[in-house]
Amino acid sequence: MRVMVLIKADKDSEAGVMPSEQLLTEMGQYNEELVKAGIMLAGEGLHPSSKGARVRFEGKQRSVIDGPFAETKELLAGFWLWQVRSMEEAIEWVKRCPNPMGVSSEVEIRPVFESEDFGAEFTPELREQEERLREQIAARH
Incomplete structure (x- = not known):
């Protein structure tokens, strides 16, 4: 099963404070473990919401809301995409x-x-369309 692992933002990440060298080193080592275990498919940090935008859908209408966004606890600072055997395995890795x-x-x-x-x-x-699109994406990388 694939899982998306979402790292929640905090006031520092939203202010653009970069992680310490120690945390970057620890995360690098952790990512190496994930890759060696065949778990990690992708993973990235995200810029603060001040550099982002949201598109709101109301029926056929679209409106753009520029960041920053007020509710920090609902924002993301990064993500991983993992391939695991179960939710329990994902929890143990987290x-x-x-x-x-x-x-x-x-x-x-x-x-x-x-x-x-x-x-x-x-x-x-x-299903055929989905598979074709996945193949096209894989071929680009």
Whole structure:
């Protein structure tokens, strides 16, 4: 199963404070463990919301809201995409993670939808399209 591991932002990450050399070193070592274990598919840190935007959908209308966004506890500072056997395995890996914000922080784990999760609505034609797109993405990298 694939899971998205979401690192929650804090006031420092939202202010653009960069991680310490020690934390970067610890995270680098942790990422090496994830790669060697065949867990990590992707992972990146995110710039503060002040450099971002949101697009709000209201029916057919679209409106753009420029950052920063007020509710820090709902914002993300980074993510990993992992391939694990179970949610329990993902939880155990997160427990081994260096504390991403140093003091108080939160990491969220969410399963990624797989083709079989969508049922009959995900027709053979849609499945074929999805597979073709994944192949095109892989070929670019």
